[in-house]
Amino acid sequence: MRHDANLTTDRPTFVTHLECSMTGERYEADQLHGLSRAGRPLLVRYDLEGVKAALTPEALAQRPADLWRYRELLPVRQTTNIVSLGETATPxxxxxxxxxxxxxxxxxxxxxxSFKARGLVMAVAMAKELGVTTIAMPTNGNAGAAAAAYAARAGIEAVIFCPADTPDINVREIAAQGARVYRVNGLIDDCGKIVGQSKDTRGWFDLSTLKEPYRxxxxxxxxxxxxxxxxxxxxxxxxxxxxxxxxxxxxxxxxxxxxxxxxxxxxxxxxxxxxxxxxxxxxxxxxxxxxxxxxxxxxxxxxxxxxxxxxxxxxxxxxxxxxxxxxxxxxxxxxxxxxxxxxxxxxxxxxxxxxxxxxxxxxxxxxxxxxxxxxxxxxxxxxxxxxxxxxxxxxxxxxxxxxxxxxx
Amino acid sequence: MRHDANLTTDRPTFVTHLECSMTGERYEADQLHGLSRAGRPLLVRYDLEGVKAALTPEALAQRPADLWRYRELLPVRQTTNIVSLGETATPxxxxxxxxxxxxxxxxxxxxxxSFKARGLVMAVAMAKELGVTTIAMPTNGNAGAAAAAYAARAGIEAVIFCPADTPDINVREIAAQGARVYRVNGLIDDCGKIVGQSKDTRGWFDLSTLKEPYRxxxxxxxxxxxxxxxxxxxxxxxxxxxxxxxxxxxxxxxxxxxxxxxxxxxxxxxxxxxxxxxxxxxxxxxxxxxxxxxxxxxxxxxxxxxxxxxxxxxxxxxxxxxxxxxxxxxxxxxxxxxxxxxxxxxxxxxxxxxxxxxxxxxxxxxxxxxxxxxxxxxxxxxxxxxxxxxxxxxxxxxxxxxxxxxxx
CATH class of the missing domain: 3.40.50.1100 (Rossmann fold)
Structure with a gap:
């Protein structure tokens, strides 16, 4: 099997809806969402009976060993929205x-x-699928680097905020991968506040941890x-x-x-x-x-x-x-x-x-x-x-x- | 299949001999070798008819996706000599x-x-198989880091020489992984000369590029x-x-x-x-x-x-x-x-x-x-x-x- 079969083979998708992790309130799939109305993370739900009929462990074992081999359990609908830098299984x-x-x-x-790639490759693919043009997020370094890399690949603008004492290597990596990156006098939740305060006026989609459903x-x-x-x-x-x-x-x-x-x-x-x-x-x-x-x-x-x-x-x-x-x-x-x-x-x-x-x-x-x-x-x-x-x-x-x- | 099947499953091996890459002169397998008598690299030869009967592309596709799935085409005889840090296939x-x-x-x-891991994991496994207790090599950085890591894992001492202007990150990585590392006023071939001049008196096995047959x-x-x-x-x-x-x-x-x-x-x-x-x-x-x-x-x-x-x-x-x-x-x-x-x-x-x-x-x-x-x-x-x-x-x-x- 060719290495890119997971990325190029259209497969059935099984997302049914999203729900609030606190209240269980139901939200539509295939729309942009942040936190729930209760201010809590949304969880993606699947038609697991459908997945069960479509996919077995034996079939999985035949596919190339990367993250996309779990397509039936992931939210991306369209193969063309997959951004990938080669998310191989880690040993x-x-x-x-x-x-x-x-x-x-x-x-x-x-x-x-870093493992941030797993969450961000999914969030950026879904941002692409749902028409986002600019993402913003706070980071202690690694998440910002992953967001920047996938956003560059997806043609999405990225604005990243990190604590002022974030190591140089992380800040430079983020910048090298085409993002705008700012150091902030504060910790990561301070950075997150900047995103929260500015996103509406600036048209940013907030990719903060658990504030969108796909990471x-x-x-x-x-x-x-x-x-x-x-x-x-x-x-x-x-x-x-x-x-x-x-x-x-x-x-x-x-x-x-x-x-x-x-x-x-x-x-x-x-x-x-x-x-x-x-x-x-x-x-x-x-x-x-x-x-x-x-x-x-x-x-x-x-x-x-x-x-x-x-x-x-x-x-x-x-x-x-x-x-x-x-x-x-x-x-x-x-x-x-x-x-x-x-x-x-x-x-x-x-x-x-x-x-x-x-x-x-x-x-x-x-x-x-x-x-x-x-x-x-x-x-x-x-x-x-x-x-x-x-x-x-x-x-x-x-x-x-x-x-x-x-x-x- | 479990992730470690490539490392733990005994398999037939097919090395027949080694030969000089310049003269074709034949050398015994399963002995320590440096360069040939002509001063040239030795190449490992296999019973490829035997491999052909033992292994097919279809069988390969069933194995975990790491370097050791090619065992039949590699020189290590004993499963217990495999040192591994998870040499997964690269995307x-x-x-x-x-x-x-x-x-x-x-x-x-x-x-x-770095790709140096491929060569050094094999060289260190074979050094272990053939009873080596100390390895030495010159490096521009990455090879030394890989050698140090695998040697640490194999319980083999490592002595590494690099040019004085090798980036700090490489030198520190080598040291962190337990090797003795020296900066040398010269280039990599100067470092190689030190290994060559000292190996006999100090009991080092020379792991320089192509100076042993397994990298x-x-x-x-x-x-x-x-x-x-x-x-x-x-x-x-x-x-x-x-x-x-x-x-x-x-x-x-x-x-x-x-x-x-x-x-x-x-x-x-x-x-x-x-x-x-x-x-x-x-x-x-x-x-x-x-x-x-x-x-x-x-x-x-x-x-x-x-x-x-x-x-x-x-x-x-x-x-x-x-x-x-x-x-x-x-x-x-x-x-x-x-x-x-x-x-x-x-x-x-x-x-x-x-x-x-x-x-x-x-x-x-x-x-x-x-x-x-x-x-x-x-x-x-x-x-x-x-x-x-x-x-x-x-x-x-x-x-x-x-x-x-x-x-x-």
Whole structure:
């Protein structure tokens, strides 16, 4: 089969409607939507009986191994609206030097080097399908880079806002991919406010996390891929770095859809939402037994991707974590940096800080008895470690000095 | 099928022997080898009749989409010696805004962010299989990073030498992945001399380009993948950034092996070896009608990966280019930087400078009538653009200043 069969073969689509994730209120498909009237994320619903008749795991296995092989479970109607930079399935790489039975799902292999590609390729394709000409969004870096790349490809203008201290590499990547990018004196939710305040007067479509319905549909492919990679038996536990939480919510949605399709059973992984101690609103709400999380003031962590003081989908994250029997866990910057170091040095896998946070949390969970060494555990490394300064490696720097050949 | 079936399923192996690429002299398989007695690269030979009976394109399509699905055409005998960081097939991404019919094979998606992973995963697995405890090699950056990562995973010590002006990100990546790394006052062939002079006294196994026989076997999987992705009809032209040339030589070898297996016909792509004007020894030799290339003095180019003044496989590169009806082409730094800019801004694809060189060369070839717009052309982007400073994007920097929300 040719590599592009997923992108060029017209296939039946099964979206029936959208509904408010809080109230269940119904919304029409194939129209532009932001949040629901209740101010909450919208979820896309499918005719799963129709999907069941059209698609089997065996048929999936015959298709090229990219995200678009799940077309029947995705919202894009027209093949011509698919924008793609090659969203290949990401590998799960065992950490052989860690105690236990633990794989890293290495999302850094996606276009633009992060899992943000999954959500943004879907959101931009749907924006194209629904006639959007300019998108705008806040970002801690990686989402903006993915949005810029796909918007460039789709011929859509992109306006991106990031905190002033976003690493240069991210800002330059966004600009290189043709977007207008602004640094903002504030955090990501401050950036989001600018988008919210300006979008109507400026004609921007707001692509913020969970404020349009399709990023979550892209992110849910992480759950679909995992099931396929584990032979349709989900792992026992998933550690997920949690900022806006789209991926965790998306995977949880994918699990329900797969069960309805008969592809998996009722068993679910325990979902561990991992945050940094310097920005842990979901952990605080989890421990307090709350369904919503209040804003975390003075947020700080070296793991910029999870420096998200407030998440519009907070209750969806907390509901899933609780229903799964999992937990919300916070780790220190020191522990996550050490985890990044260890995985690189011992297992040759260069993770991002947020990925390192999941390894640190796994170690805590194993030590604390939350996880058994026999259980199958998946950690999400959400971006390539190459996007981050390796300042922690300075202990090697004395060996980097130019040497004379005679000296060796 | 589970994701790791390629890594865990024992399969028959078919290596019969090795032979000198210049003289054809025969060498035993399953022993450590460097260059041949004639000082030339060794090539691995297989019982292709045996492979033909054991493996079909249809069977391949059923396996997980990573490099190890070609096990029968690779040298590793024992499943337990496979080191892997998830060498997934790389996508071919169309450049929709370019004139013609042109795809980028995006090798930046491999572990450690470059195509060097293909060669080094194989070389390190074979080093493990043959009992090596320390490897050493020169690098312009990416090969060293891949070697370090796989060596860490295999429990083999790695000693890496790179030119003093190798970008920090590469040096730090190598160190983070547990290798000893030295900067050297010289170019990559100077680094290679250090390895050559010290390896016997220090007990290092030399992993330099083409100085051991297995990196080429890993690199040839680029050719196998391309054939599969194009439905077993090879593209009309391939533009390959040429430093040491292992990939070009490897693909050419793969094409011959696939023809012997009956998987493809006699048609070959025209191979275009792309170099930078500031370091073009292969281009000079091609134009002079020579079979060997003399060292290029005062080599300079922003594309460090092709800043290779002298290649031990020069005649193999030149033979393949000539046999294919292709050509060796040089491009200016200005042209390759512009190509990187354009692909990012218009097509959302951030290439490395060496990948940009192939796009610049393609544009020249199209304008000069070497390639028709109807032909199917593949450019090799050998590494993720994220490894390179985006200094050329400074025109956007005035937009990056912190702004007050009122200003917008």
């Amino acid at each position: 799960i790489v065992p950490l052989e030097k860690e105690t236990g039975n633990v794989w890293v799902k290495d999302e850094g292999r996606l276009p633009t080097g 979550i549909e892209g992110k849910k492919t992480m759950g679909l891929e995992l099931a396929e990679q584990f032979g349709w038996e989900l792992p026992d536990a998933i550690f997920y770095p949690t900022g806006g939480g789209t991926g965790l919510i998306g995977m949880w949605k994918a699990f329900d859809e797969m069960e309805a399709l008969g592809w998996i059973g009722a068993k679910r992984p325990r979902m561990y939402a991992v945050q940094a101690e310097g920005c842990a609103p979901i952990v605080r709400a989890f421990e307090a037994g709350e369904r919503h999380a209040t804003r975390w003031e003075d947020a700080h962590t070296v793991a910029a991707g999870i420096r998200v003081p407030q998440a519009v989908g907070d209750f969806l994250i907390l509901d899933a974590v609780r229903a799964s029997g999992g937990k919300a866990l916070a780790v220190s910057d020191a522990a996550l940096v050490k985890a990044v170091d260890d995985a690189a040095r011992k297992d040759g896998l260069l993770m991002c800080p947020e990925g390192g946070a999941t390894l640190a949390a796994y170690r805590d969970a194993l030590a604390g008895g939350l996880v058994d060494a026999e259980e199958r555990v998946v950690l999400f490394n959400c971006a390539t470690g190459l996007k981050y300064p390796l300042s922690d490696q300075s202990k090697y720097l004395d060996r980097h000095q130019p040497i004379d050949w005679g000296e060796l | 071919i991404v169309p450049l929709e805004k370019e004139t013609g019919n042109v795809w980028v094979k995006d090798e930046g998606r491999l572990p450690t962010g 080429i076997e890993g690199k040839k999987t680029m050719g196998l993948e391309l054939a599969e992705q194009f439905g077993w009809e090879l593209p009309d032209a391939i533009f390959y950034p040429t430093g040491g040339g292992t990939g070009l030589i490897g693909m050419w070898k793969a094409f011959d092996e696939m023809e012997a297996l009956g998987w493809i016909g006699a048609k070959r792509p025209r191979m275009y070896a792309v170099q930078a004007e500031g370091c073009a020894p292969i281009v000079r030799a091609f134009e002079a009608g020579e079979r060997h290339a003399t060292r290029w003095e005062d080599a300079h180019t922003v594309a460090a990966g092709i800043r290779v003044p002298q290649a031990v496989g020069d005649f193999l590169i030149l033979d393949a280019v000539r046999a294919s009806g292709g050509k060796a082409l040089a491009v200016s730094d200005a042209a390759l930087v512009k190509a990187v800019d354009d692909a990012a801004r218009k097509d959302g694809l951030l290439m490395c400078p060496e990948g940009g060189a192939t796009l610049a060369a393609y544009r020249d070839a199209l304008a000069g009538g070497l390639v028709d717009a109807e032909e199917r052309v593949v450019l090799f982007n050998c590494a993720t653009g994220l490894k390179y400073p985006l200094s050329d994007q400074s025109k956007y920097l005035d937009r990056h200043q912190p702004i007050d929300w009122g200003e917008l």
